[in-house]
Amino acid sequence: MSTTPTRQDFDQYMAPNYSPQPVIPVHGEGSRLWDQQGHEYIDFAGGIAVNALGHCHPVLVDALKTQGETLWHLSNVFTNEPALKLAKSLVERTFADKVFLCSSGGEANEAALKLARRYAVEHHGEHKDKIISFAKSFHGRTFFTVSVGGQPKYSQGFGPVPGGILHADYNDLDSVRQLMGDDTCAIMVEPMQGEGGLIPADPEFLQGLRTLCDEHNALLVFDEVQTGVGRTGKLYAYEHYGVTPDILTSAKALGGGFPVGAMLATDDVAKSLAIGTHGSTYGGNPLASAVALAALEFIDTPDVLAGVNKRHDLLRGHLERINEKHGVFSDIRGLGLLMGAQMSDAFEGRAKEILPLAIEEGAMALIAGPNVLRLAPSLVMPEADIEEGMARLERAIERLVAKG
Protein backbone atom coordinates (compact mmCIF):
# COMPACT_ATOMS: atom_id res chain seq x y z
CA MET A 1 0.00 0.00 0.00
CA SER A 2 1.44 3.37 -0.91
CA THR A 3 0.80 6.29 1.40
CA THR A 4 0.15 9.83 0.24
CA PRO A 5 3.28 12.00 0.46
CA THR A 6 3.17 14.92 2.89
CA ARG A 7 5.03 18.19 3.32
CA GLN A 8 6.98 16.51 6.16
CA ASP A 9 8.43 14.12 3.58
CA PHE A 10 10.14 17.11 2.02
CA ASP A 11 12.08 17.78 5.22
CA GLN A 12 12.85 14.11 5.62
CA TYR A 13 13.89 13.13 2.10
CA MET A 14 14.77 16.16 0.05
CA ALA A 15 17.87 18.32 0.08
CA PRO A 16 17.10 21.38 2.18
CA ASN A 17 17.85 23.97 -0.50
CA TYR A 18 14.17 25.02 -0.82
CA SER A 19 11.53 26.01 1.67
CA PRO A 20 8.26 25.10 -0.03
CA GLN A 21 4.83 26.27 1.14
CA PRO A 22 2.86 23.96 3.43
CA VAL A 23 0.30 22.93 0.80
CA ILE A 24 1.03 20.48 -2.03
CA PRO A 25 -0.79 21.19 -5.30
CA VAL A 26 -1.76 17.98 -7.05
CA HIS A 27 -3.79 19.00 -10.06
CA GLY A 28 -4.04 21.99 -12.37
CA GLU A 29 -6.23 23.18 -15.17
CA GLY A 30 -5.81 26.53 -16.89
CA SER A 31 -5.10 29.14 -14.23
CA ARG A 32 -6.51 27.09 -11.37
CA LEU A 33 -4.79 24.55 -9.11
CA TRP A 34 -6.04 22.20 -6.40
CA ASP A 35 -4.07 20.89 -3.41
CA GLN A 36 -4.21 17.52 -1.62
CA GLN A 37 -7.16 18.70 0.48
CA GLY A 38 -9.07 19.87 -2.61
CA HIS A 39 -8.58 23.59 -1.89
CA GLU A 40 -8.57 25.67 -5.05
CA TYR A 41 -6.03 28.35 -6.00
CA ILE A 42 -5.94 30.93 -8.75
CA ASP A 43 -2.45 31.06 -10.18
CA PHE A 44 -0.69 34.39 -10.78
CA ALA A 45 2.72 32.70 -10.41
CA GLY A 46 2.64 30.42 -13.43
CA GLY A 47 5.42 28.24 -12.03
CA ILE A 48 7.67 31.34 -11.89
CA ALA A 49 6.90 32.61 -15.40
CA VAL A 50 7.01 29.11 -16.90
CA ASN A 51 3.44 27.89 -17.40
CA ALA A 52 2.73 30.38 -20.18
CA LEU A 53 -0.43 28.54 -21.23
CA GLY A 54 -1.57 27.67 -17.73
CA HIS A 55 -1.74 24.11 -16.49
CA CYS A 56 -2.36 21.14 -18.79
CA HIS A 57 -3.27 23.23 -21.83
CA PRO A 58 -4.86 20.84 -24.35
CA VAL A 59 -2.50 21.89 -27.16
CA LEU A 60 0.55 21.03 -25.04
CA VAL A 61 -0.99 17.86 -23.62
CA ASP A 62 -1.73 16.74 -27.17
CA ALA A 63 1.83 17.48 -28.35
CA LEU A 64 3.28 15.60 -25.37
CA LYS A 65 0.98 12.58 -25.78
CA THR A 66 1.54 12.33 -29.51
CA GLN A 67 5.32 12.57 -29.18
CA GLY A 68 5.23 10.29 -26.12
CA GLU A 69 3.81 7.55 -28.27
CA THR A 70 6.25 8.21 -31.11
CA LEU A 71 9.83 8.77 -29.91
CA TRP A 72 11.21 9.97 -26.57
CA HIS A 73 14.93 10.24 -26.90
CA LEU A 74 17.78 9.56 -29.28
CA SER A 75 21.04 11.30 -28.57
CA ASN A 76 23.00 13.90 -30.44
CA VAL A 77 24.52 11.11 -32.51
CA PHE A 78 21.27 11.50 -34.46
CA THR A 79 19.15 14.54 -35.07
CA ASN A 80 15.37 14.31 -34.79
CA GLU A 81 12.32 15.86 -36.44
CA PRO A 82 10.85 17.78 -33.48
CA ALA A 83 14.21 19.44 -32.74
CA LEU A 84 14.66 20.42 -36.39
CA LYS A 85 11.15 21.87 -36.53
CA LEU A 86 11.67 23.81 -33.31
CA ALA A 87 15.00 25.25 -34.44
CA LYS A 88 13.57 26.27 -37.83
CA SER A 89 10.57 27.88 -36.17
CA LEU A 90 12.78 29.89 -33.77
CA VAL A 91 15.00 31.04 -36.62
CA GLU A 92 12.03 32.09 -38.76
CA ARG A 93 10.51 34.10 -35.91
CA THR A 94 13.63 35.93 -34.68
CA PHE A 95 16.89 37.66 -35.65
CA ALA A 96 18.76 34.38 -35.22
CA ASP A 97 20.21 32.03 -37.83
CA LYS A 98 21.22 29.15 -35.58
CA VAL A 99 19.85 27.46 -32.46
CA PHE A 100 21.48 25.35 -29.73
CA LEU A 101 18.90 23.38 -27.72
CA CYS A 102 19.26 22.44 -24.07
CA SER A 103 17.07 21.83 -21.03
CA SER A 104 17.06 24.97 -18.88
CA GLY A 105 17.75 28.67 -18.75
CA GLY A 106 20.98 28.28 -16.83
CA GLU A 107 22.21 25.82 -19.42
CA ALA A 108 21.28 28.19 -22.27
CA ASN A 109 23.24 30.98 -20.57
CA GLU A 110 26.18 28.68 -19.89
CA ALA A 111 26.23 27.92 -23.63
CA ALA A 112 25.99 31.63 -24.47
CA LEU A 113 28.91 32.53 -22.20
CA LYS A 114 31.08 29.71 -23.47
CA LEU A 115 30.25 30.64 -27.05
CA ALA A 116 31.10 34.30 -26.42
CA ARG A 117 34.50 33.33 -24.98
CA ARG A 118 35.22 30.98 -27.91
CA TYR A 119 34.23 33.60 -30.44
CA ALA A 120 36.51 36.16 -28.81
CA VAL A 121 39.46 33.77 -28.70
CA GLU A 122 39.01 32.80 -32.34
CA HIS A 123 38.50 36.33 -33.68
CA HIS A 124 40.57 38.49 -31.36
CA GLY A 125 42.75 36.37 -29.07
CA GLU A 126 42.96 35.05 -25.52
CA HIS A 127 43.18 38.50 -23.91
CA LYS A 128 39.59 39.33 -24.87
CA ASP A 129 37.89 37.50 -22.02
CA LYS A 130 36.01 40.07 -19.90
CA ILE A 131 32.31 39.50 -19.45
CA ILE A 132 30.27 42.44 -18.20
CA SER A 133 26.95 41.90 -16.48
CA PHE A 134 24.87 43.82 -13.97
CA ALA A 135 24.27 44.14 -10.26
CA LYS A 136 21.13 42.23 -9.20
CA SER A 137 20.98 40.33 -12.48
CA PHE A 138 20.10 36.63 -12.46
CA HIS A 139 21.34 34.21 -15.11
CA GLY A 140 21.01 30.75 -13.58
CA ARG A 141 22.61 28.47 -10.99
CA THR A 142 25.53 26.82 -12.74
CA PHE A 143 28.81 28.10 -11.35
CA PHE A 144 29.59 30.24 -14.40
CA THR A 145 26.08 31.72 -14.51
CA VAL A 146 25.85 32.51 -10.77
CA SER A 147 29.22 34.19 -11.06
CA VAL A 148 28.07 36.30 -13.99
CA GLY A 149 24.81 37.00 -12.14
CA GLY A 150 24.82 40.09 -9.95
CA GLN A 151 23.75 38.53 -6.66
CA PRO A 152 26.97 37.59 -4.81
CA LYS A 153 25.10 35.46 -2.25
CA TYR A 154 24.52 32.83 -4.96
CA SER A 155 28.21 32.37 -5.78
CA GLN A 156 29.79 32.86 -2.35
CA GLY A 157 30.96 29.85 -0.38
CA PHE A 158 31.65 27.57 -3.32
CA GLY A 159 35.35 28.16 -3.75
CA PRO A 160 37.17 30.23 -6.35
CA VAL A 161 34.74 31.88 -8.78
CA PRO A 162 35.50 31.90 -12.51
CA GLY A 163 37.54 34.98 -13.45
CA GLY A 164 37.11 37.71 -16.01
CA ILE A 165 33.66 38.80 -14.84
CA LEU A 166 32.80 42.45 -14.14
CA HIS A 167 29.57 43.97 -12.84
CA ALA A 168 28.15 47.34 -13.84
CA ASP A 169 24.93 49.05 -12.72
CA TYR A 170 21.70 48.37 -14.57
CA ASN A 171 20.33 51.30 -16.60
CA ASP A 172 23.60 53.17 -16.04
CA LEU A 173 25.57 53.40 -19.28
CA ASP A 174 28.43 55.32 -17.70
CA SER A 175 29.10 52.46 -15.31
CA VAL A 176 29.43 50.17 -18.34
CA ARG A 177 31.60 52.61 -20.28
CA GLN A 178 34.08 52.62 -17.38
CA LEU A 179 34.50 48.84 -17.68
CA MET A 180 34.58 48.56 -21.48
CA GLY A 181 37.85 48.01 -23.25
CA ASP A 182 39.69 46.00 -25.86
CA ASP A 183 39.46 43.04 -23.54
CA THR A 184 35.64 43.08 -23.36
CA CYS A 185 34.32 39.79 -24.68
CA ALA A 186 30.59 40.23 -24.12
CA ILE A 187 27.86 42.01 -22.21
CA MET A 188 25.12 39.80 -20.79
CA VAL A 189 21.90 41.59 -19.85
CA GLU A 190 18.22 40.95 -19.16
CA PRO A 191 16.01 43.37 -21.15
CA MET A 192 13.95 43.51 -17.98
CA GLN A 193 15.53 42.34 -14.75
CA GLY A 194 13.28 39.62 -13.37
CA GLU A 195 14.62 38.21 -10.10
CA GLY A 196 16.32 41.57 -9.48
CA GLY A 197 12.97 43.31 -8.95
CA LEU A 198 11.11 43.64 -12.28
CA ILE A 199 13.13 46.53 -13.61
CA PRO A 200 12.63 47.26 -17.33
CA ALA A 201 15.64 48.55 -19.25
CA ASP A 202 15.52 52.13 -20.52
CA PRO A 203 15.55 52.07 -24.34
CA GLU A 204 18.64 54.35 -24.40
CA PHE A 205 20.41 51.90 -22.09
CA LEU A 206 19.99 48.89 -24.38
CA GLN A 207 20.73 51.00 -27.46
CA GLY A 208 23.85 52.30 -25.72
CA LEU A 209 24.98 48.76 -24.89
CA ARG A 210 24.61 47.83 -28.56
CA THR A 211 26.75 50.80 -29.58
CA LEU A 212 29.40 50.05 -26.95
CA CYS A 213 29.58 46.42 -28.06
CA ASP A 214 29.96 47.48 -31.70
CA GLU A 215 32.70 49.96 -30.82
CA HIS A 216 34.66 47.38 -28.85
CA ASN A 217 34.00 44.27 -30.98
CA ALA A 218 32.16 42.67 -28.09
CA LEU A 219 29.07 40.48 -28.29
CA LEU A 220 25.72 41.55 -26.87
CA VAL A 221 23.89 38.71 -25.13
CA PHE A 222 20.25 39.11 -24.10
CA ASP A 223 19.07 36.78 -21.38
CA GLU A 224 15.39 36.42 -22.29
CA VAL A 225 14.84 33.33 -20.18
CA GLN A 226 12.12 35.15 -18.24
CA THR A 227 11.03 37.83 -20.73
CA GLY A 228 10.81 35.57 -23.78
CA VAL A 229 8.08 33.73 -25.65
CA GLY A 230 5.26 36.25 -25.42
CA ARG A 231 5.72 37.12 -21.76
CA THR A 232 6.07 40.86 -22.43
CA GLY A 233 3.50 41.04 -25.24
CA LYS A 234 6.08 40.51 -28.02
CA LEU A 235 7.61 37.15 -28.86
CA TYR A 236 10.90 38.42 -27.40
CA ALA A 237 11.39 41.62 -25.41
CA TYR A 238 14.18 42.88 -27.71
CA GLU A 239 11.46 43.68 -30.24
CA HIS A 240 10.13 46.40 -27.88
CA TYR A 241 13.51 48.11 -27.98
CA GLY A 242 14.56 47.79 -31.59
CA VAL A 243 17.92 46.48 -30.38
CA THR A 244 19.17 43.20 -31.81
CA PRO A 245 21.54 41.06 -29.75
CA ASP A 246 24.17 38.70 -31.15
CA ILE A 247 23.08 35.90 -28.82
CA LEU A 248 19.75 35.41 -27.07
CA THR A 249 18.76 32.81 -24.49
CA SER A 250 15.28 31.43 -23.97
CA ALA A 251 13.73 28.89 -21.60
CA LYS A 252 10.92 29.11 -19.01
CA ALA A 253 7.79 29.88 -21.13
CA LEU A 254 9.38 28.14 -24.12
CA GLY A 255 8.32 24.73 -22.82
CA GLY A 256 5.16 25.87 -21.05
CA GLY A 257 6.25 23.66 -18.13
CA PHE A 258 8.35 21.06 -19.93
CA PRO A 259 12.09 21.53 -19.29
CA VAL A 260 13.67 23.09 -22.36
CA GLY A 261 16.07 25.89 -23.20
CA ALA A 262 17.50 27.43 -26.33
CA MET A 263 20.42 29.62 -27.26
CA LEU A 264 19.89 31.63 -30.43
CA ALA A 265 22.72 33.25 -32.37
CA THR A 266 23.67 34.81 -35.66
CA ASP A 267 25.46 32.67 -38.23
CA ASP A 268 28.79 34.41 -37.78
CA VAL A 269 28.79 33.93 -33.99
CA ALA A 270 27.34 30.40 -33.98
CA LYS A 271 30.25 29.20 -36.16
CA SER A 272 32.47 29.27 -33.07
CA LEU A 273 30.40 26.52 -31.49
CA ALA A 274 32.15 24.06 -33.78
CA ILE A 275 31.86 20.29 -33.60
CA GLY A 276 32.77 19.01 -30.15
CA THR A 277 33.02 22.40 -28.41
CA HIS A 278 29.82 22.00 -26.42
CA GLY A 279 26.91 19.61 -25.92
CA SER A 280 24.08 18.30 -23.78
CA THR A 281 22.64 14.79 -23.46
CA TYR A 282 19.05 16.00 -23.32
CA GLY A 283 19.45 19.08 -25.51
CA GLY A 284 17.05 18.78 -28.44
CA ASN A 285 15.22 15.87 -26.82
CA PRO A 286 12.19 15.01 -29.02
CA LEU A 287 9.64 15.23 -26.18
CA ALA A 288 10.85 18.66 -25.05
CA SER A 289 11.15 19.92 -28.62
CA ALA A 290 7.66 18.78 -29.59
CA VAL A 291 6.10 20.54 -26.60
CA ALA A 292 8.17 23.71 -27.14
CA LEU A 293 7.20 23.85 -30.80
CA ALA A 294 3.52 23.59 -29.89
CA ALA A 295 3.91 26.33 -27.24
CA LEU A 296 5.83 28.61 -29.60
CA GLU A 297 3.35 28.26 -32.45
CA PHE A 298 0.39 28.79 -30.17
CA ILE A 299 1.82 31.84 -28.42
CA ASP A 300 3.35 33.66 -31.41
CA THR A 301 0.04 34.76 -32.90
CA PRO A 302 -1.42 38.29 -32.99
CA ASP A 303 -4.39 37.14 -30.88
CA VAL A 304 -2.41 35.68 -28.00
CA LEU A 305 0.13 38.53 -27.97
CA ALA A 306 -2.62 41.18 -28.02
CA GLY A 307 -4.31 39.24 -25.21
CA VAL A 308 -1.17 39.61 -23.11
CA ASN A 309 -1.38 43.39 -23.33
CA LYS A 310 -5.09 43.37 -22.59
CA ARG A 311 -4.53 41.26 -19.47
CA HIS A 312 -1.69 43.58 -18.44
CA ASP A 313 -4.17 46.48 -18.45
CA LEU A 314 -6.71 44.49 -16.42
CA LEU A 315 -4.12 43.47 -13.82
CA ARG A 316 -2.71 46.98 -13.63
CA GLY A 317 -6.22 48.36 -13.08
CA HIS A 318 -6.76 45.96 -10.18
CA LEU A 319 -3.37 46.67 -8.61
CA GLU A 320 -3.99 50.42 -8.86
CA ARG A 321 -7.45 50.06 -7.35
CA ILE A 322 -6.08 47.93 -4.49
CA ASN A 323 -3.36 50.51 -3.93
CA GLU A 324 -5.82 53.43 -3.80
CA LYS A 325 -7.59 51.67 -0.95
CA HIS A 326 -4.61 50.34 0.97
CA GLY A 327 -1.52 52.35 -0.03
CA VAL A 328 0.74 49.30 -0.03
CA PHE A 329 2.60 50.00 -3.29
CA SER A 330 4.89 52.82 -4.37
CA ASP A 331 5.18 51.71 -8.01
CA ILE A 332 3.41 49.33 -10.37
CA ARG A 333 5.53 48.36 -13.36
CA GLY A 334 6.50 45.74 -15.89
CA LEU A 335 5.72 44.69 -19.42
CA GLY A 336 2.95 42.39 -20.57
CA LEU A 337 2.35 39.67 -18.01
CA LEU A 338 5.57 40.15 -16.10
CA MET A 339 4.46 42.73 -13.58
CA GLY A 340 5.85 44.02 -10.33
CA ALA A 341 4.35 46.07 -7.54
CA GLN A 342 6.97 47.70 -5.36
CA MET A 343 6.05 47.89 -1.67
CA SER A 344 5.55 51.38 -0.24
CA ASP A 345 7.79 52.67 2.58
CA ALA A 346 5.30 51.59 5.25
CA PHE A 347 5.56 47.99 4.00
CA GLU A 348 9.26 48.02 3.07
CA GLY A 349 10.70 44.53 2.74
CA ARG A 350 7.39 42.76 3.40
CA ALA A 351 6.35 41.47 -0.05
CA LYS A 352 7.08 37.93 1.13
CA GLU A 353 4.41 38.11 3.83
CA ILE A 354 1.73 38.41 1.16
CA LEU A 355 2.41 34.95 -0.31
CA PRO A 356 1.21 32.69 2.54
CA LEU A 357 -1.77 35.00 3.16
CA ALA A 358 -2.64 34.77 -0.53
CA ILE A 359 -2.44 30.98 -0.36
CA GLU A 360 -4.87 31.00 2.55
CA GLU A 361 -7.18 33.15 0.46
CA GLY A 362 -6.82 30.88 -2.59
CA ALA A 363 -4.35 32.76 -4.78
CA MET A 364 -0.74 32.20 -5.78
CA ALA A 365 1.67 35.05 -6.46
CA LEU A 366 5.44 35.61 -6.48
CA ILE A 367 7.99 38.02 -5.17
CA ALA A 368 11.07 39.44 -6.87
CA GLY A 369 13.37 40.33 -3.99
CA PRO A 370 12.10 41.44 -0.59
CA ASN A 371 10.30 44.51 -1.86
CA VAL A 372 8.42 43.56 -5.01
CA LEU A 373 5.25 41.54 -5.44
CA ARG A 374 5.55 39.80 -8.82
CA LEU A 375 2.82 38.45 -11.09
CA ALA A 376 3.64 36.16 -14.04
CA PRO A 377 0.41 34.34 -14.85
CA SER A 378 -0.67 32.35 -17.87
CA LEU A 379 -0.67 34.41 -21.06
CA VAL A 380 -4.20 33.11 -21.75
CA MET A 381 -5.58 33.52 -18.23
CA PRO A 382 -9.38 33.76 -18.42
CA GLU A 383 -10.74 37.19 -17.44
CA ALA A 384 -13.05 35.61 -14.85
CA ASP A 385 -9.98 34.12 -13.12
CA ILE A 386 -8.27 37.51 -13.14
CA GLU A 387 -11.31 39.08 -11.45
CA GLU A 388 -11.73 36.35 -8.84
CA GLY A 389 -7.98 35.96 -8.27
CA MET A 390 -7.51 39.69 -7.73
CA ALA A 391 -10.39 39.71 -5.23
CA ARG A 392 -8.57 36.95 -3.33
CA LEU A 393 -5.21 38.74 -3.55
CA GLU A 394 -6.86 41.90 -2.26
CA ARG A 395 -8.13 40.00 0.82
CA ALA A 396 -4.55 38.83 1.44
CA ILE A 397 -3.31 42.41 1.20
CA GLU A 398 -6.08 43.58 3.55
CA ARG A 399 -4.80 41.05 6.06
CA LEU A 400 -1.24 42.32 5.65
CA VAL A 401 -2.46 45.87 6.28
CA ALA A 402 -4.48 44.70 9.31
CA LYS A 403 -1.35 43.12 10.81
CA GLY A 404 0.11 46.65 10.79
Ligand SMILES: *Cc1c(COP(=O)(O)O)cnc(C)c1O
Ligand atom coordinates in the same frame (compact mmCIF):
# COMPACT_ATOMS: atom_id res chain seq x y z
C1 LIG B 1 14.99 31.65 -14.40
C2 LIG B 1 16.06 32.41 -15.05
C3 LIG B 1 17.27 31.78 -15.41
C4 LIG B 1 17.61 30.35 -15.02
O1 LIG B 1 16.80 29.43 -15.66
P1 LIG B 1 16.79 27.91 -15.13
O2 LIG B 1 15.86 27.22 -16.08
O3 LIG B 1 16.32 27.94 -13.71
O4 LIG B 1 18.18 27.40 -15.22
C5 LIG B 1 18.20 32.53 -16.11
N1 LIG B 1 17.97 33.81 -16.43
C6 LIG B 1 16.83 34.44 -16.11
C7 LIG B 1 16.61 35.85 -16.53
C8 LIG B 1 15.83 33.76 -15.39
O5 LIG B 1 14.71 34.39 -15.04
